[in-house]
Amino acid sequence: MNNPAPTSPGRVALFATCFNDTMWPETPKATVRLLERLGVALDFPAQQTCCGQMLTNTGYADEAVPLVRRFVEVFGGYDAVVAPSGSCVGSVREQYAALARRAGDPGLARAVAEVGPRVHELSEFLVDVLGVTDVGAWFPHRVTYHPTCHSLRMLRVGDRPTRLLAAVEGLELVPLPGADECCGFGGTFAVKNPDVSVAMGEEKVRNITDTGAEYVVSGDNSCLAQIGGLLGHQGRTVRPIHLAEVLASTREEQEARQEEAR
Numbered sequence: 001m002n003n004p005a006p007t008s009p010g011r012v013a014l015f016a017t018c019f020n021d022t023m024w025p026e027t028p029k030a031t032v033r034l035l036e037r038l039g040v041a042l043d044f045p046a047q048q049t050c051c052g053q054m055l056t057n058t059g060y061a062d063e064a065v066p067l068v069r070r071f072v073e074v075f076g077g078y079d080a081v082v083a084p085s086g087s088c089v090g091s092v093r094e095q096y097a098a099l100a101r102r103a104g105d106p107g108l109a110r111a112v113a114e115v116g117p118r119v120h121e122l123s124e125f126l127v128d129v130l131g132v133t134d135v136g137a138w139f140p141h142r143v144t145y146h147p148t149c150h151s152l153r154m155l156r157v158g159d160r161p162t163r164l165l166a167a168v169e170g171l172e173l174v175p176l177p178g179a180d181e182c183c184g185f186g187g188t189f190a191v192k193n194p195d196v197s198v199a200m201g202e203e204k205v206r207n208i209t210d211t212g213a214e215y216v217v218s219g220d221n222s223c224l225a226q227i228g229g230l231l232g233h234q235g236r237t238v239r240p241i242h243l244a245e246v247l248a249s250t251r252e253e254q255e256a257r258q259e260e261a262r
Contacts, residue, residue: 009129010079014042015119017088018050024221030248031084031122034137037248038130042082045074053091056099058188065103068096072111080118082125084244086151086219089121094154121151122244123160123219133163138251140170143241144213146204146227148220149182161219161243168246176216177207185226198230205230208238219243 012035016028032042052067071092075081083089093116100109126132145165151157165173184190184200204227208216216231216238218224224240231238 009040009125011077012040012042012080012082013075013078014044015048015051015075015081015083015088016044017083017085019088019222020084023225024242027084027221027242027244030242030244031082034135034244034248035082035125037250038126038132038135040130043078047074049074051088051091052099053088053095054187056091056095057186061099061102065099065108068099068103068112069108071096072108072115075119076111076115078118080120080125080129081115082120082122082129084122084219084242085221086121086148086155086157087222089119089124090150090154092116092119121155121157121219122247123151123157123164124155126164126247127160134167135164135247137168137247137249138170138254139168139246139249141214142172142174142212143215143217143246144174144176144208144211145179146176146183146208146216146218146223147179148218148223149186151219152180157219161217164243164247165217168249169251171246174211174213176211178203179207183223183226185223187222190226197226201226201230205234205236209236213238215239215241215246217241217243217246 014028014031020027035042049070050067051071052064055064096112096116100112120129145162165171182200183204184197190197216227221242228240
């Protein structure tokens with residue numbers, strides 16, 4: 001690794017997100033392996049729940065308020081909170097304030113204002129909080145990167161993920177045509193507008209396969225679910241993988257797994 005030793009972030013909590021916890025548990029596990037390798041001791045508050053984004057985006061704002069209260073109660077005592085999801089972090093940082101105002105609760109609004117800036121998407125936490133771009137990863141594959149709408153437009157993570165990927169040993173990063181275009185998932189959008197969603201996703205998949213990449217990397221498993229489903233339906237060999245799992249990968253771990261498999 002070429003970076004200086006990571007700075008101390010204080011007391012840090014992992015916000016796994018319900019989507020990852022129930023469908024892609026390997027992603028939060030990879031986040032823990034990665035951050036512990038960098039010297040970060042993570043807490044996992046077992047009381048954490050969904051951030052409520054699905055409710056908010058679908059118009060059930062009042063129903064989302066109890067989840068806002070739960071989030072600030074669970075994570076309010078930490079110096080930093082990290083999540084492997086730009087979408088859920090965007091919900092906390094950009095939607096919670098409006099939900100607190102709607103609830104007419106000044107105490108909740110203050111708590112949201114205090115906690116929100118301490119909640120970070122994974123690439124933000126690595127680059128901005130820890131001050132690292134080379135995390136000592138090894139991933140000898142040709143990959144392309146899909147920036148999700150919420151990480152790109154709501155959080156404005158910019159080139160942090162690609163700077164991290166570019167520093168991975170053995171990894172060949174190829175640009176994705178139309179990278180900033182939506183994959184068509186959008187939570188309930190995909191359910192309410194399936195034809196439009198599939199058309200958007202098929203264009204994304206066409207651009208991905210044109211790159212010749214072995215893997216498509218992203219910071220949100222929700223988008224990778226959409227992309228991976230269409231790749232599988234078309235019989236494509238490109239595999240979706242979360243950014244955390246690429247950055248957690250090391251030569252030593254891969255060789256140990258190969259040895260166990262023999």
